[in-house]
Amino acid sequence: MASMTTWRRSLEAVALPVGAVFVAFVIFGIFCALAGANPLAVYGSIYKAAFGSWSAWQNTLIRAAPLMLTALCTALPARLGLVIIGNEGALVMGGLAAVLTGLALGPSLPGGLVLVAMALASLVAGGLWIMLAGALRHYRGVNETISSLLLNYIAIALMNQLVQGPLRDPAFVSKPSSYEIVETAWLGTLPATRIHWGLIYGLVASALAYILIQRTTFGFAARTAGGNVRAARIAGLPVGKLTLAVCFLAGSCAGLAGMVEMAAVQKRLNESIVSSYGYAGILVAFVARHNPLATVLVSVLLGGILAAGGILQRSHNLPDATVLVFQGIVFLCVLYSDSLYGRLPIFQERSERPGSAVAAS
């Protein structure tokens, strides 16, 4: 009986999102037909550009890597009942801390050590940034959604101020930027690919987050507090400490994404770091229902959609906003499918159980 339940539940957990994506494809197909493109050919192109070859897979994974990390910034606090959307700000602060560390240490240390120091700095900076929102929430009752959103703007403004002033490299003329971090501290690519190490960071962080939330007493406490704060307090759980700790971990993940973006892609800090990885991470977290493992899959899906954006323009002459329309349809369908959990009879156990089963249990 129990195994039966698990089986139906698992099927539900797989079938609903898959069904939602399928429905999204149908709706998007109608949209494409209206825009004058052949939907089947468009589907074919999307598949080809996102998952059709090793090169396409690399494109998808490159785009997915930062999303895995930024998604955790929303997913972790959500388990505690907090809606944090400060991902972009934490990413910027992480990138800023990483660059400052990288520039300060410069060539004085071996590249590997500089990278470790940069990663630690970004973890701490991003973590403290989101912890600030958590602290405001816990000690002053400030809505964490609003405060974390506003912290994004502060972080971006601070970064802009620094790169236009004290950190600015006057020799780099294309836009106000910091000095470049030393080449020994650049984060390379995985062997035989063009995917940078950020992907591995993302996978490891997601796995750790999953274990932390689902398999430890800390995670259990966090989930309990997320379910009912008052009950958690009565049970003697340190809700304040939990809030701060979870927010710190969440911000650390986004901060690490900032460090990866600096060390692997941009090599110097400038406004290019503000490229919506944080906001996309919010989407990923919600679609993944805040499950750290599901965020990996959803990140890859979104990465694939983004990777397919180009071919829609180049081969089908669709407008550049098409990929956003597609993304929007997919996410709305998946979010709507969320409301169907436990409501489709096929995934439920029969309410009138056979007497023998009752007796057996």
Add this chain to the structure above:
Amino acid sequence: MSDRNRSFRLSRRQVMRGLLASSAFGLTAKLSTGCAQSPGTGGDAATGDAAAEEIVVGFIYVGPKDDFGYNQAHAEGAAAMVANVPGIRLVEEASVPETTAVVETMRNMIEIDGAKVLFPTSFGYFDPHILTLAAEFPDVQFFHAGGLYQEGVHPNNVGSYFGFIDEAQYVAGVVAGRMSPTGKLGFVAAKPIPQLLRNVNSFTLGAQSVNPAATTQVVFTGDWSVPVKEAEATNSMVDQGVDVITCHVDSPKVVMETAEKRGVYTCGYHANQSSLAPKGYLTGAEWDWATVYTRLGKEFMEGKTLMSGAIPHILRGGLADGFCKLSPYGPAVTPEAKTDGDAAIAGIKSGKVVIYKGPLETNTGTEVLPTGKSLPIDDVELEKMDYLVKGVVGSI
């Protein structure tokens, strides 16, 4: 199981989630990507043995192709290249951020579409993105708008191009100075970088050439695309009595529409914005990428390349070379203003009018050029400009 009874109704929580996610999605769409500043002009590239062979040219834009600004100017130029040069096939991608996304886009254009020439048009694509790919694909030519190429430092298959659009700004200033009853002009500016300051100063000097008392109020918004601040700046300048407004931001759309609504004159920038301000649009400083890209397209078809040295690595030019132009005069422009504007164009093209000539001093009283001395438009001194000339109200 009681859930089953209310099966498909959305709970408040789901509605909230949906709303939150959609707004986050909106933000994602809005906030993406940054800056497309800077100048440019035709790049080119070439390949193969001429005539029969088709050459695939890729264009990449940082924003939408119909932004009434920087990106639209390039997109119109690309369209002209295809229309004028048989044998060129165009692949385009818009709204590509300055991250790994542009690297992947360039790679796809090369590997999947077979592009031999790329025009990644945003300033911020250059370092590190174009440089990375150029090293990896030495037989593909990369043309970048902005003049950042350095001989011996950058790969041989990279070229840069830009135009002296401040010449066109000077002419716009002449027309604005003639048309303004009060002599108070306004300039909505993004960031105080040299190229933008050149535009502000040229516009002001143009106006002063017909009305020595003319002043330009400049407001810096701090970023290339902040529509709300641009509208605020426009409104506040109109409130202060400014009656001609121009700008240097990525998309002048908001400035033009706001100024038109307030009933003042406007001068455009980047592309032709007359449709946004049918009454008040006087003229505007536009890129003339159509000319430059067509010229380059023909060179590609002749088999000329950067690598062979047949196409120079740095291309630059002004009004005379077809790198920039003026929008056709709007209905409000008086015959006298047209005469003055045309004379300024002719003067600049022939070299008789020199924009930066002494005596010239900054608005803080520091002398820039003594009487009798002047700087030609392609002087590198001008590319380091960090001052506002006398008559500009504002500070950097």
